[in-house]
Amino acid sequence: MRADTEQDILKTELWWTALVTAVVTAIMLAIIYAGLVHHINPPSNIETVDPKTLHLTGEFTEGNLGTRVEAGDQVTSRVVATQFAFQPQCIVVPANRTVTLRLATPDVIHGILVTGTNVNTMIIPGYVSQVHTVFTKTGDLLMPCHEFCGLGHSQMWATVRVVPEDEFKPGSDGRATCDAR
């Protein structure tokens, strides 16, 4: 092969390398922009919990599950994911307010997403998964398990009921349930 042909090929390869570098840089900048300006970040909470006593003591006992308005008007929903159901099956949250979802599991790895939102996290035995978000559209949103967790996986889903802020009326104990509406 002639030297100038080799030079041409080398030039093309370098040109292509520069183009791919520019594409990757543009995508990385877009991700950084989403994180810094729009506060869209992967959930990064690291908090351990004993899966053997999850339902007996601590914040994930049955009476604590569901949505509660806590100190500082913070809306927190606690959900336990088990084979093959979420407890509770339905959580109610207000629109246009910061909501914290806290999830744990006593058995195997699960995962959730809330349709039409960026909420998406794994639920790993021994850890508390936490996601902060703001729901902007009202209505019933599907929250399926998106990590294969066994034969009943396809039956495992819950509902996130997003209500207008003025219709979100927690009880005197700060709790809000789908049944109460």
Added chain:
Amino acid sequence: MVLTPHPNASSQVPPRPDDAIDDLALERVMREVPSGALALSLLTVGLLLIAWFLMYAFVFLPRGIVG
């Protein structure tokens, strides 16, 4: 079963003179091939990039904060 040899198997057919690789023709092909590959690569990568940014701008960002 008796295999009969191919009639040409034992005979070496000399290459025809017009089959010989012409250096100039090779150079020309080597010059032309990358432009086609580049056009195809630009098209596919460009379409992928456009699809990514459309999803980013019209699906991902409007879905709002999470973290």
